[in-house]
Amino acid sequence: RMVGQVAKRQAITNPDRTVISIKRDMGTDKKVAIDGKNYTPQEIS
Numbered sequence: 503r504m505v506g507q508v509a510k511r512q513a514i515t516n517p518d519r520t521v522i523s524i525k526r527d528m529g530t531d532k533k534v535a536i537d538g539k540n541y542t543p544q545e546i547s
Contacts, residue, residue, distance in 0.1 A: 518536075519537070521536070524546045524547055525543070525547060528547065
């Protein structure tokens, strides 16, 4: 888990593996695919 400037750099250098604002999707059926595997907001959070 990263926050602040480190997270911003991560988002720039590795956008395919960076999830932003996932807390907004808590309690929904939304899935995020990372490296071919699907994750729920609860798993990422």
